[in-house]
Amino acid sequence: MPDNDIRAVRLIADAMSHRLSRRDIITRGLALGLSFSTIGWVLAACGKGSSSTATTQSGSSSTAASGSSSSSTTAATSASASPAASSGATSNAPTGGTPVNGGTFTIVFPGATADLDPQSAYDNQASCVFFGVYEMLIMLKGNSTFEYQPMLAKEWGPSSDGTEWTFTLFDNIKFHDGTVCDAAAVVKSFQRMLKMGLGPHDVIGRFVDNPDTDITAPDAKTVKFKLKTANPIFEAAVASEYGPFIVSPDAVDKHKTDQDPWAHQWFIQNMVGTGPYIADQVNPQEQIVLKQFKDYYRGWDGNHFDQIIFRVVEDTATRQQLIVGGSVDALTNALTPKAVDELKQNKALQVIAYPSTNVNWSTLNAGDRLKDPDVRKGFCYAFPYDDVRNGVYKGLVTETNGPLTPTTRGYDKNVFIYKTDLDKAKQLISKQFKPGEKFSWMLASGDDGTKSVATLMQANLQQIGFDLDIREVERSAETNLAYGDSPPAQRPDIFGDWGWWPDYNDGYNEIYPNFYSKSAGSAGSNVGYYNNPRLDQILETVAPGVSDADYNKLLAEAQNIMTELDPPAIFWGTIQWYTVMNAKVRGFEWNPIYLNSYYFYNMYKVK
Amino acid sequence: MLAQLLVKRLISVIFVLIGLSIITFTLSHIVPADPARLIAGPRASADTVKLIRHQYGLDQPVYVQYVKYMKGIFTLDFGTSLSTLRPVRTDLGRYLPATVELSLTALLFSIVAGIPLGIVSALKPNTLIDYVGRIISVSGLAIPVFWLALMCQFLFFARLGWLPDGQRLPINTAPPRSITHLYTIDALITGNLPLFWTALEHLVMPAFVLGFGVLPVITRMVRAGMLETLGLDYIRTARSKGLSERTTVMRHALRNALLPTVTVIGMQIGVLLSGDILVEIIFSWPGIGRYAITGVTQFDYNAIMAVTLIIGFIYVFMNLLVDISYLILDPRISYS
Numbered sequence: 001m002p003d004n005d006i007r008a009v010r011l012i013a014d015a016m017s018h019r020l021s022r023r024d025i026i027t028r029g030l031a032l033g034l035s036f037s038t039i040g041w042v043l044a045a046c047g048k049g050s051s052s053t054a055t056t057q058s059g060s061s062s063t064a065a066s067g068s069s070s071s072s073t074t075a076a077t078s079a080s081a082s083p084a085a086s087s088g089a090t091s092n093a094p095t096g097g098t099p100v101n102g103g104t105f106t107i108v109f110p111g112a113t114a115d116l117d118p119q120s121a122y123d124n125q126a127s128c129v130f131f132g133v134y135e136m137l138i139m140l141k142g143n144s145t146f147e148y149q150p151m152l153a154k155e156w157g158p159s160s161d162g163t164e165w166t167f168t169l170f171d172n173i174k175f176h177d178g179t180v181c182d183a184a185a186v187v188k189s190f191q192r193m194l195k196m197g198l199g200p201h202d203v204i205g206r207f208v209d210n211p212d213t214d215i216t217a218p219d220a221k222t223v224k225f226k227l228k229t230a231n232p233i234f235e236a237a238v239a240s241e242y243g244p245f246i247v248s249p250d251a252v253d254k255h256k257t258d259q260d261p262w263a264h265q266w267f268i269q270n271m272v273g274t275g276p277y278i279a280d281q282v283n284p285q286e287q288i289v290l291k292q293f294k295d296y297y298r299g300w301d302g303n304h305f306d307q308i309i310f311r312v313v314e315d316t317a318t319r320q321q322l323i324v325g326g327s328v329d330a331l332t333n334a335l336t337p338k339a340v341d342e343l344k345q346n347k348a349l350q351v352i353a354y355p356s357t358n359v360n361w362s363t364l365n366a367g368d369r370l371k372d373p374d375v376r377k378g379f380c381y382a383f384p385y386d387d388v389r390n391g392v393y394k395g396l397v398t399e400t401n402g403p404l405t406p407t408t409r410g411y412d413k414n415v416f417i418y419k420t421d422l423d424k425a426k427q428l429i430s431k432q433f434k435p436g437e438k439f440s441w442m443l444a445s446g447d448d449g450t451k452s453v454a455t456l457m458q459a460n461l462q463q464i465g466f467d468l469d470i471r472e473v474e475r476s477a478e479t480n481l482a483y484g485d486s487p488p489a490q491r492p493d494i495f496g497d498w499g500w501w502p503d504y505n506d507g508y509n510e511i512y513p514n515f516y517s518k519s520a521g522s523a524g525s526n527v528g529y530y531n532n533p534r535l536d537q538i539l540e541t542v543a544p545g546v547s548d549a550d551y552n553k554l555l556a557e558a559q560n561i562m563t564e565l566d567p568p569a570i571f572w573g574t575i576q577w578y579t580v581m582n583a584k585v586r587g588f589e590w591n592p593i594y595l596n597s598y599y600f601y602n603m604y605k606v607k
Numbered sequence: 608m609l610a611q612l613l614v615k616r617l618i619s620v621i622f623v624l625i626g627l628s629i630i631t632f633t634l635s636h637i638v639p640a641d642p643a644r645l646i647a648g649p650r651a652s653a654d655t656v657k658l659i660r661h662q663y664g665l666d667q668p669v670y671v672q673y674v675k676y677m678k679g680i681f682t683l684d685f686g687t688s689l690s691t692l693r694p695v696r697t698d699l700g701r702y703l704p705a706t707v708e709l710s711l712t713a714l715l716f717s718i719v720a721g722i723p724l725g726i727v728s729a730l731k732p733n734t735l736i737d738y739v740g741r742i743i744s745v746s747g748l749a750i751p752v753f754w755l756a757l758m759c760q761f762l763f764f765a766r767l768g769w770l771p772d773g774q775r776l777p778i779n780t781a782p783p784r785s786i787t788h789l790y791t792i793d794a795l796i797t798g799n800l801p802l803f804w805t806a807l808e809h810l811v812m813p814a815f816v817l818g819f820g821v822l823p824v825i826t827r828m829v830r831a832g833m834l835e836t837l838g839l840d841y842i843r844t845a846r847s848k849g850l851s852e853r854t855t856v857m858r859h860a861l862r863n864a865l866l867p868t869v870t871v872i873g874m875q876i877g878v879l880l881s882g883d884i885l886v887e888i889i890f891s892w893p894g895i896g897r898y899a900i901t902g903v904t905q906f907d908y909n910a911i912m913a914v915t916l917i918i919g920f921i922y923v924f925m926n927l928l929v930d931i932s933y934l935i936l937d938p939r940i941s942y943s
Contacts, residue, residue, distance in 0.1 A: 318757070
């Protein structure tokens, strides 16, 4: 009998003989790699499942039984909202080999990319495609979140007072439709983005008042932005993977209609940019195929792929078979943490886990029963951080309490960090609630990772005399409740798991949508109706732009408010994203902001 | 008589579809979810969500949305899909043929394998071959389709490399000129044999997995029907008159035994069309099952409604075909 099986049998025996607490069973079960439903069975068999737990677990098994598709979709989702660890990347990437020019690079996506208009799409999967077809003025350099490199602009910089930014374009840039990409075209593209007002328009709209007068082209090579106020963050925003891609104005003119003056409907299914690859087949529900754009202004010297393919495979197990079988070359955050762990041993693959700007948290309902900051602190102390990070997520979630990660601008390295302390938790929660009080945690059904987290929390709360009712609802219903106008009293005490990263490197951009008081309800993503006047004041001060010193000082204070003084959520930690890739691929550079993206032009295979 | 039957059934189809549309529309709209928010994503501003809600008419009262939708249906306008952002009619034109091709192939496999298996099992009851037939039948019913699909994919694609992992055609292969929209048939019609083999290779595994679930139903129906028929007097008479066993079985016994099987086969087409969602997902098969699932997760009302109505229509239509086939198979039957 394999060691793990022996340990599993021992676990069951120990559980049956009541030698283990409920928490021990869960922790040891997870460490053994047992499925959550199996752990649930052990708990039920030894009589350690509370009535609410039993309900949850039966829900869990029925979800799994309803088909691998649902659990796998969840796995993909939770994986994308989960991975990992330290300040650096971990990788088993091989080096060397003889470079090969040409060939195909195939990426697998867990779902379709419905909207291919870069100025309305607001998800990183779409941005992954855009990095092949479209270009921005500048982009983040390599693995850095603070340095930039040229894309369409060879030079750029602010005016002495910081209110005007000038970008100088490279020569001979062409769109895929053969038209010239000059400064006027770039201006028109930004104007389209801002006037259309969809998806990521505020990425640039935050800084510019009037697109018609404040974005100009004094000559064919120069683009100028006049900002509302001097704000150094503008540079980061221009390099965001959401929105600032340049689209062909001629294509817009050609396909616009009276009802659709920006040709948005056409751009949803068609792509005309300046990037190194041109759309060859666009069928977003199945696959998107890109081929080399022969007139690309950087040329095709050196080693590059001929073709990039994005393939949609919804089932997690199938994705794993495809990457192991070599049918696809890469995927990002689209497997279970356990599978990623196993694939590290596969010599035909490279598994690159890298730090991101992605933080995961569970929101506390600060607008209703958990109004008292001490109670919310109590929940933060009750959270099983180590078990979640190492047990459930296999090290793909690492310690960073608070809304920002070390790679995000404004992160305070002295941020207050919660550790599991059940005595403190009991003391703080008891200030408002009597033993036996039941709290609620709502999460999306089929999300095994979050369910494991909630059950570990349930075990901890039971240990200090409180109960937790775990309610599973359909993800869309959860999203609807979260972003709808239902008042705090109709919301659960603890809400889901939310993974968030900024649109560009800016701590304000991470905090504002989620914790600013006016972002509550349908106005934003403040799903817990958190309201801290001092935090609001800080955000309002930072928004128009302040000096770097003030920015860091104010955001440090904001992080202290959101952790030590008045936590709006339980911040589990930083997510480490991972890319699993064919071992023969070279030239991949991860970036903590450009999650799920590849800069295809620099990539190739070796023999 | 046939004309009367057709008219009656077509009238009932209209009522069935209206009822179905009301139920589906009501169910999909009472669920507390906001498709506009799902389209816009969690990062979108309230204004953007409002704009999208207006753009897709989601800000209108439900009954207005329903009436508008039903008006469109008469011109085959199913609205715009909220998940693909394309007209639903375009999507159906793309996905329905893939599902039809897969389902028909699966059905063909289950008929070709199931009927002989049922006959042999009935002719040699309680022998080794009958036991094998029963084991296959029980397996077909007991094995979950997603498990079988994953195991087949693991064995025939990942381990042995004999078959492709899924999809209708390899990514860089252009489909044949569209005539029936069924790739295998179109490839044959256009005389492109290599493409026919490629399409067939891609079809084999998903069709086998899907058909394996239907096979036992057909086998058991044929076996039971044959056992019953073979014990009847007219079969004894046929044998005593010196007819060959082959003629007795194939011409006299099987024809009668097939009547209930035909009903089952007709119903299985509906089951296949609506039940291949998992197969389509695992094999990345671009059919309406996969489309429907995306629609459900995105609360894409228009896609859900269209798929439901089409599957409902197919069910009703298959019922009609079954009734007509009765008239042909057994002239004694009358619907008057």
